[in-house]
Amino acid sequence: MNVLSIRNLSKSFGQQQIIKDLNMSVPEGSVFGFIGQNGAGKTTTMKMVLGLLQPDQGEILVCNEPVRFGQTKTNQYIGYLPDVPEFYNYMTAMQYLTLCGEIVGLPKESISQKGKKLLSLVGLDGVEKRVGGYSRGMKQRLGIAQALLADPKLLICDEPTSALDPVGRKEILDILYKIRGTTTVLFSTHILSDVERICDHVALLNDGNIAVGGTLSEIKALHSHDSLLIEFSTEADLQHFKECMTGQSLLNGSEEKGREIVIHSREMKKAQHTIFSTLAEADLVPVKVELMEPSLESLFLEVIK
């Protein structure tokens, strides 16, 4: 089952069309990485899912119920964490969670019980100071706590790690990692290492629609080549190697930098046979041979070209 389905979604601001005929679905139980450059339309899409922006066209279903602009019915399934969550400065974390719990309509006891549990999950238990004195990382963690308060089916995080230092980032990712399995997470970012760390599904937003989408392993297998990096001790060795390889299609699309050459191939095993036998025949000994796994980064750069 899909927790979130988006069909033929379009949105323009003035003359500029941000989202063009976007189709996307988030399967239940997944940690879904929603990748795109700054300004690609990630936040716009999320705000439309939350009913905070009116789409020009298209349909959004959350748990099979249509989202309506300005209405909050489907939001009962969603926990939302904006990129910079803002709270009332005069409240403590527990007071804020109590306000949220009352709005959602949780009974009093369950608010205090859950509140304590969530604050300990995000590492804010025992913090008595008011939100006004919180650091960004602490606010982000409180943001996760409030988003999870009503046991949402879908947790939407808008660039939760972008504004944080490495420690804060790690903390947020660890929390998101902890809740996988119980809550579906849709998580937008442009930090690809974060995605590789915790996501199992990925969609890459480019030019207003999904350029690449699927499970992380599928995408890596489908959309990128394996690469082999060979480093020689001298540039002359590299030239010699290239001469020996002339006539082979392997060098097509290879990249050279100094004493290094990176060779791409879809059939790496076969390519390695050819390369190693060529090296042996030419009596060449490289200083380094490295098999490079396809990274999201290379895929990302490939797609947005």
Added chain:
Amino acid sequence: MKGYIAFVKKEFVENLKNYRFLILFAIFAVFGMSSAFLAKFTPEIIAAFGAGLEITEEPVALDAWQQFFKNISGIGFSAFIILFGSCMSSEYSKGTLLLLVTKGLARPSVIMAKYTVAAVSMTVSFWVSFVGAYGYTYYLWPDASLSNVVPSAFFMWMIGFLYLSILILGCVLFKQTFTSILFTGGIVALFSVLSVVKPLSAFNPVVLTSRNVDLISGEISMTEFLIPFIVSVVLSVVFLAAAIRAFNKKQL
């Protein structure tokens, strides 16, 4: 409903913590109660300062009420509008409503809760101020027998709701406090200008704040307040409904 109640609680706490309620209460109390005092002693104060000036007429209780209505309609309600002019803009600029609305807080609840808390603050401040003024006036002029003092104050109180409805609409429409206050001031000024136009003046809500003393002195009767009162209530509801409608479509 649960969202409304939760948000009303939050608004009460907020207005206590940011001293909005305290300031409003203090202004109403000071200006309400000082009215009798000022009416009583102004002639003596003037005599003490202005050489040769002498006020021959002895001040009466009606002067105290004149001062009261002038203070409340001018300073009291201005303070009310200025204090609550920021009730939405701070939420907009910080983005604090975003989280609560995405939690399922119905948008009309936000407006209704803000309206409720502001109206209660104004009501408490107004009537405490009135009771103070009443007591003090009675103390200074124990023999004065004036009728319609309470209805006269009631009408003044009702115009507070109209001002608040206009203000809330302004707050929803404009992101900045200053613009919201200007909007409210503009519409109130428009009512004042329209009160000059003869055929309309009998319907104009301005009557509720401008002829209170005439009601006490018996110059006009209560029936002349009836239509402006109804118009005021209807307009309050219309402005509030417009605010809710506008807020439903507002991007947060």
